[in-house]
Amino acid sequence: MSHPMPSEHLSGLATRSSCSSLPRGLISPSRRHEQGSFAIGDSGLLVLQDYGWVDLGFRFAQPYWGKGLATEVASAWVRTAFDELGVSRLGAFVHPENVASIHVLEKVGFRAERHEMVMGMDSIVFSLDVKTSKGSH
Structure with a gap:
């Protein structure tokens, strides 16, 4: 699923010490999305x-961009987080140039909160509260 846009702004290679700041708690099994026998993306x-939020993440191989898949899985994860897992607030971070992912997050109800470095990447941090999300997913 390599493409320069999603990863071009990540810094350096992962080392054992740099991984200590990476996400540690998988809330619900991430889902690998497949077409036939090969993966087209994943989400979770x-x-x-370290940042104090439950993060929604998604990515797809370039041939599957623009087909509504990210919106579909983002919406499903919002429902799962709020309705099944009892999460009260979700976060997401995206590089400012990743307009498509920004659009997906806004479409499912997320709102931009702030600009900061997240895991070494220049990011816009988005959030969605369970109270404000009802009806948007």
Whole structure:
């Protein structure tokens, strides 16, 4: 699923010490999305303890961009987090140039909160509260 846009702004290679700040708590099994016998993307919810939020993440191979898949899985994870897992607030971070992912997050109800470095990447941090999300997913 390599493409320069999703990963071009990540810094360096992962080392054992650099991984200590990576997400540690998988809330619900991430889902690998497949077409036939090959993966087309993945998505999931992670507890980002260092940042204090439950993170929604998704990515797809370039041939599957623009087909509504990210919106579909993001919406499903929002429902799962709020309705089944009892999460009260979700976060997500995206590089400012990743307009498509920003659009997906806004479409499922997330709102931009702030700009900061997250796991070494220049990011816009988005959030969605269970109270404000009802009816948007």
